[in-house]
Amino acid sequence: xxxxxxxxxxxxxxxxxxxxxxxxxxQPPVPIPPTGPGPVGxxxxxxxxxxxxxxxxxxxTFIGRPADFIEPPLGSYxxxxxxxxxxxxxxxxFTLYRSDFLDGTDRLSPIGAGRFNLMAARLSGxxxxxxxxxxxxxxxxxxxxxxxxxxxxxxxxxxVIPERVVIGPSVYPGxxxxxxxxxxxxxxxxxxxxxxxxxxxPTSTSGFGMxxxxxx
Numbered sequence: 107x108x109x110x111x112x113x114x115x116x117x118x119x120x121x122x123x124x125x126x127x128x129x130x131x132x133q134p135p136v137p138i139p140p141t142g143p144g145p146v147g148x149x150x151x152x153x154x155x156x157x158x159x160x161x162x163x164x165x166x167t168f169i170g171r172p173a174d175f176i177e178p179p180l181g182s183y184x185x186x187x188x189x190x191x192x193x194x195x196x197x198x199x200f201t202l203y204r205s206d207f208l209d210g211t212d213r214l215s216p217i218g219a220g221r222f223n224l225m226a227a228r229l230s231g232x233x234x235x236x237x238x239x240x241x242x243x244x245x246x247x248x249x250x251x252x253x254x255x256x257x258x259x260x261x262x263x264x265x266v267i268p269e270r271v272v273i274g275p276s277v278y279p280g281x282x283x284x285x286x287x288x289x290x291x292x293x294x295x296x297x298x299x300x301x302x303x304x305x306x307x308p309t310s311t312s313g314f315g316m317x318x319x320x321x322x
Contacts, residue, residue: 197277200225201237202255210247212254222255226262236271248273 202225206218214222225236238255241247252271259266 196232196234197237199228200232200234201239201277202251203239203276204241207251210244212247212251222258226259226264229259229264229266236266237274237277238271239276240273 202214202218202222206215206221207213208215229236236255236259238248238252252273256266256268256271259271
C-alpha cells in the first residue's frame, strides 16, 4: 500500500506484505518477557519499546508462534495406532480356547498347535499371562490342559513358571442369542455367493467416455 496524491493505492500491496512477513521471519526474535518488561538491573525494569511491541504484533498476526506447536516425529501417529491395535489383540493371541484342543482331551488340535507355536515364538515380548479357556461343564479338563501347556512350554526351553499359565473365561465371548445365528447365516450366504459374484482374477469393468462420465 502506498500513498500518492492523497489517495491510497493497493498496487503491489500483497507483495509488500509478503516481503515484510518474510523479513520478520528471517530476523532473530526479540527477547520479550511473556508477562511484562524485562529486567535491566537493580534499579528496576525497562518498558518495551514501540518497535518491540510492533514486532510482536506482526509475529502474532501474520506468523504465529511455531515454537508453541511442536509436531511429533513423522510416523508417530501411525505408530501409535498400530501399537493400540497390537495391545487390543494381545489377549487373544495369548489365549488357548476350547476349540484349540481336541474335544474332551488335553491334546492340541491342528489349528491349536499352529496358534501354540505362534504364541511360543512371541512369548518373550509379552509380559501378561497365558490363558487357558475354562470348561465349567467338564471339571478338571481345563486344569489338565493347563498342565499340558506348561509342560510343552518348558519342554521347548522357554523360562515359563507354572503360575504364569492361568485358567479363565474367554475375553471375546462372541455373539449371543439370535444375533449370533443371524451373523452366522450372513457369513454362510456371503461365502456361497462369492464364486458367482466375483471373478477369479481382478478385472476392470469401468471405462471413461468422451464426455468424462464412467460406464459399467
